[in-house]
Amino acid sequence: MPSYLTIVHALSALHAGTGQGSGTIDLPIAREKATGLPYLPGSSLKGTLRTHCAEEKRKEIFGSENAEGGFANAGMIQISDQRLLLLPVRSLAGTFAWVTSPYVLRRLKRDLAELNIGQQVPGIPQIAPDSEEAWVVEGEDRCALIAAPENRSLYLEELDLTAQPDPRVTRWAEWLGSLIFPDGSDKDWQRVLLGRLCIVHDDILSFLLKTGTEVTARIRLEEQSKTVIPGALWYEEALPAETILSGLALTTPELRKTPGIDIDNELKEIVKRPLQLGGKSTVGRGLCRVHLIDRER
Numbered sequence: 422m423p424s425y426l427t428i429v430h431a432l433s434a435l436h437a438g439t440g441q442g443s444g445t446i447d448l449p450i451a452r453e454k455a456t457g458l459p460y461l462p463g464s465s466l467k468g469t470l471r472t473h474c475a476e477e478k479r480k481e482i483f484g485s486e487n488a489e490g491g492f493a494n495a496g497m498i499q500i501s502d503q504r505l506l507l508l509p510v511r512s513l514a515g516t517f518a519w520v521t522s523p524y525v526l527r528r529l530k531r532d533l534a535e536l537n538i539g540q541q542v543p544g545i546p547q548i549a550p551d552s553e554e555a556w557v558v559e560g561e562d563r564c565a566l567i568a569a570p571e572n573r574s575l576y577l578e579e580l581d582l583t584a585q586p587d588p589r590v591t592r593w594a595e596w597l598g599s600l601i602f603p604d605g606s607d608k609d610w611q612r613v614l615l616g617r618l619c620i621v622h623d624d625i626l627s628f629l630l631k632t633g634t635e636v637t638a639r640i641r642l643e644e645q646s647k648t649v650i651p652g653a654l655w656y657e658e659a660l661p662a663e664t665i666l667s668g669l670a671l672t673t674p675e676l677r678k679t680p681g682i683d684i685d686n687e688l689k690e691i692v693k694r695p696l697q698l699g700g701k702s703t704v705g706r707g708l709c710r711v712h713l714i715d716r717e718r
Contacts, residue, residue, distance in 0.1 A: 424536050425688075428600055428712040429461060429503045429666040429698065434635050434659040436706045437461040437699040446636060447655040453504070457627060458525070459634070461503040461666055465698055466711070470500075473691045481682055497684050499671045504528070507597075507618075507665035508626070510633045513576035515565030518555075518619040519665070520577065520633075522626040523548060526593070532669055538714065543592035548622045555582040556620040558591040565616035578632050580625065594618040600714055601665055635659045659706060670713065688713060 437451050437460070450459050471483040484496030506529060507519040523545050530542055546556050555575045557564045566575050566584065573584040597618070598611035621629075641653035672684050692711040699707040 424672070425670040425713040425715055426533065426536060426538055426600070427466070427500070427503060427668045427670050428506075428714065429466070429668075430601055430710040430712075431660060431662055431664040431666075431707070432695060432710060433662050433708040434706050435461065435662075435664060435699050435709065436657060436659040436701045437465060438658075445656065446658050448657040450634065450658045450660060456524075457630060458505045459630065459660055459664075459666075460505065461668075461698060463500040463502045463668065466503060466668075467498070467500045469696050469698055470498075470688065470691055473696065474687060478682055478687060482684055482687060497673050498688070499673070501669040503666040503668040505630075505660075505664070506667045508629060508633055509661050509663040510577045510619075510629050512566050512568075512617075514568040515617055517663070518566050518575075518577055518617050519614060519663070520619045520621060520626060520629060522621055522623045524623045525626070526620070529667060532667070536669070541596075543589045543596065546587055546589055546620055548620070550622065550624065552622050553580075553582050553625075554585040554621075556585045556587045556590050558594055558615055558618060559586040559588055560591075561586075563591075563616055566619060575619070577619070577621075578629060580628070582621070582625075590618060590620055591615070593620070600712065603712060603714075633661070635661050657701070659701075685715075 436448070438448050439451050451462060452459050467483065471479060474482055482497050506525060507521050509517045510520045512518045526545050530545070533542060548554065548556065555566075555577070557566060557575070561567060561570055564584065564586070568574050568576055575582045575584040594615040595611075598614045601614065602610040635658065637657050637659070639655050639657055641650045642648060643650055670688075672688075692713060695708050695710055697707045698709045701707065
């Protein structure tokens, strides 16, 4: 069964919502119940891929819809939820950091092992529970996040952390850079990722997930007077631009009914251009690059 690691890179703020909120945010993003980590539902990515697939191949690859809006026949592709991999967070030095944690990387390694991809994936630093360190690449000339070199101070949002250079972070940055920015023209972005990758304790990432997402106030105006309609004020949450998510895509070509359909080529053709994922597309949300990494990596 052909299988892929999927990488989703948000070029604009990404709103993958839950429909309604129960707190101060009216339209929050989707989060895993147990971990609180944001995710993009697999149905959202699959629906977008289906829309961009050639009509004559759409039913074969993605399944056929019945009159009630469900699917009468199974398709040849299964797509998991796209889970957070790297969160862009404001940094006093270097503009922003791409932040992740040992748990997130450990889960990525588990997915890669299932797909037999990336046998040379680096090890994961063990960070103490009470640590206020941020693990970064080796070499102050390469790390863009250190605000005070004399004491290796690093500031993310309002957190004051100590930068801890580690060769494993360097290897992670180089390896992830080759996945997220695979084209030869993306060498500059690979260097940007190298200088901004930051691994923190899981608890610190949980805190940043509460403060590092975008919350926007939206209003609806009266068409003639251009004043706010009474009660038409709401708050939307979104993952910021430059967020990186990852997941799995499994294909089952043995379900093929029509000869001549190459599902792998079809998928790779669709993701050659940016796609719109999630909601709020008319206000520019959810423009994303999608990469499919196969087991030959």
